[in-house]
Amino acid sequence: MKNELREILEELGNPQWILSFLPREIPGKIIKKLRNNDYFIEPLIPCPLEKGEFADQFYLPPISEPELKESDFVFFKWENLGKNDQGDPSNKKRKRNPRARLLRKISQDSIAQIEESIAKFGQDIQSDYLLQVNEYLSGVEKLQVDLELREKDLEAGKKELDDHKAQIDNQLKIIEPYRRFLPINEDEIDLDIPDFPEDLNTSWIRALSQSGISPSQSKALETSYLISLLSAAYSGSLVLLNGSVGVGKTNIVKKSAQILAGREAEIIPVRPGWLDPSDLLGFFDPIKEVFRPSPFLTALKNSSSNKNRFSLICLDELNLAKIENYASDLLSALEYSQAENAQGILLYSEDIQDDLLKECGNLASVESESLSPKEKIRLEQLTRLLNDYRAHFRIPPNICLLGTLNSDQTTYELSPKVIDRAYVINFPPAILDSSDINKDSDPEKINITPQLLREKINAQKEVIDREKLRKSWKILCEWNEKYLKKLVGIPLGHRARRDFEVFWSITELIKIKSDVGQGEIPPALGHFIFTKVLPRIVFNIDDTKNNLFQEWLKELSEYKYYDPGNVLEQLESKQNNRYVISYWKNS
Structure with missing residues (x-):
């Protein structure tokens, strides 16, 4: 019986779970008597130890009575149940055995009681073993049922996926001739998107200085330029850099692109002969039936290759021709370029685009081997055209459009439409005797993504001090x-109100504070006056207007600190003009 139970328990792995079934009085047999009346007892039922082993014998310390001899039967108690950390302390070399405590000796007449105890223990073990086996089998059957159900679900899901795939493949076959000609909207992903700089204005002035641009005497030009640049990028406006030849207008655009965008600015020279939008944007060639993009439009298209970086495009000497003639479509589209439903610039008729798409579809539906060399060239030509220059060309949201201009007798005056949509930075005359000549070096980069700028400005608009x-x-x-x-014909309107709120939010965002001595003048107001208000001044002289203008100049003198380029000084000097006082004309 003992061996049979032991085999069962060994099959179960760790048999210590049966310790709870051991009887209080374990039956055993004296197998050896030692000199000091201590004994070794062989248990008559399996007694499991740790690590899956079994106790073959127990050590019984010396006892005075009853006197025991080998082959006697006894009932004993396992002093440290399940452990093998007891034994005969007198012999260090002897194998350590579990320690037993004698309960009583069994007489010859009580042998049947031992057999009954052993039988009951075996029945308990076998019963519990069968119970565990049944539970295990029941669990296996349940798992098998669950597995079969999951297999059926997977088969049904696979069939559904196969059906969907077949439908998609079917649709792809239908649209394949046209799919390659759809606009590509995938942006180049820049995973390293930094946080917004803490002190952007200080970093900006330092970076300009590192790039070789000396700080202006007014200390306001660089800051006004930065606020105007960010405001124009947010609202879709134009930044105009006004000044005489050689004062560094084009150079600061180039350096700004390196600092903000990490790439070169696109400088597009304006020609005196530009008369309409085709000179700026390009035109549709009716003979070859293709669109011929201009360098400016190509620069716009290339800007969309990475919309996570600003792209600075500058129209150099933009008033050599009348900007309202060649760029009116651009200015209108630029203002609404940030809207989700912006249509963009209309380059050519939508009917022409439909005809081109049909032609592409017909050519693409023919096997390549069956196309003639001329047809292959035409297909490639139309593919590039319809990918890059759709009829409605969307202006990328990362564009910063700038313009440089000279205000003299060789150039055209700007229309009210242009002035109302522009931020103007007036550059002072070049200082040639300055001893502070900065060495041109690689400036630090200010990494601001267009999307981050938009999010920050929108958040700042929610927390600005509305009362101020x-x-x-x-x-x-x-x-x-x-x-x-x-005085003038360009009063402030709703666009100026919107621009002022953006201007104010950016000034607070980049933490521009009033300098000592400027009292309570908010920096946003000071910079806005010189970039958006004073450029509207142009009027015919008479005594009444001249007196009114002098009164205004007196009030404006309180804001002289924010003058980026001797604007007030130039306006005062123009009071002696005979006919017209203008922000733009030098004489």
Whole structure:
């Protein structure tokens, strides 16, 4: 019986679970008597130890009575149940055995009691073993049922996926001739998108200085330029750099592109003969039936290769021709380029585009081997055209459009439409005797993504001090009624109100604070006056207007700190002109 139970328990792995079934009185047999009346007992039922082993014998310490001899039967208690850390302490070399405590000796007449105890233990073990086996088999059957159900679900899912795949393949075969000609909207992903700089204005001035641009005497030009650049990028406006030849207008654009965008600026020279949008954008060639893009439009297209970086495009000497003639479509489209439903610039008729798509579809549906060399060239030509230059060309959202101009007798005046949509930075005359000549070096990069800038400005608009904003706007509104409407033909409107809020938000975002001595003048108001308000000044001289203008100049003198390029000084000097006072004309 003992051996049979032991085989069962060994099959179960770790048999210590049966310790709870051991009887309180374990039956055993004296197998050896030692000199000091200590004994070794052989258990008559399996007694499992740790690590899957079994106790073959127990050590019984010396006892005075009853006197035992070998082959006697006894009942004993396992002192440290399941452990083998007891034994005969007198012999260090002897194998350590579990320690037993004698309960009583069994007489010859009580042998049947031992057999009954052993039989009951065996029945308990076998019963529990069968119970575990049944539970195990029941669990296996349940797992098999679950597995079969899952296999059926997987088969049904696979069939459904195969059906969907077949449908998609079917649709792809239908649209394949046209699919390659759809606009490509995938952006180059820049995974290293940094946080917004903490002190952007300081970093900006330092980077310009590193690139070889000396700080302006007014200390306002660089800051006004930065605020205007960010405002124009956000709202889809134009930044105009006004000044005489050689003051560094084009150079600062090039350096700005290296600092903000990490790539070169696109400088597009404007020609005096430009008369309509085709000179700026390109034209559709009706003979070859293709669109011929201009360098400017190519620069716009290339800007979309990485929309996570700003792209600075500059129209150099933009008033050599009348900008309202060649760029009116661009200015209107630029203002709404940030809207989700922006249509973009219309390059050619949508009917022409439909005809081109049909031609592409017909050529693409023919096997390549069956196309003639001329047809293959035409297909490749149309593929590039319809990928790059759709009828409605979307202006990429990362564009910063700038323009340089000279205000003299050889150039055209700007129209109110252009001035109202522009931020103007006036450059002072070049200082040639300065001893502070900076060495041109690689400037530090300021990594701001267009999307991050938009998110930051939108968030800042929610937390700006509306009361201070209203007070400053009230000053501009009073000037608008008192001076602008009576002097000039370009008063402030709703666009200026929107631009002022953006301008204010950016000034707070990049942490521009009032310098010592400027009192309570908000920096946003000071910079906005010189970039968006004063460029509207142009009027015919008479005594009434001249007196009104002098009164305004007196009020403006309080904001002289924010003058980027001797604007007030130049306006004061123009009071002696005979006919016209203009922000733009030098004489």
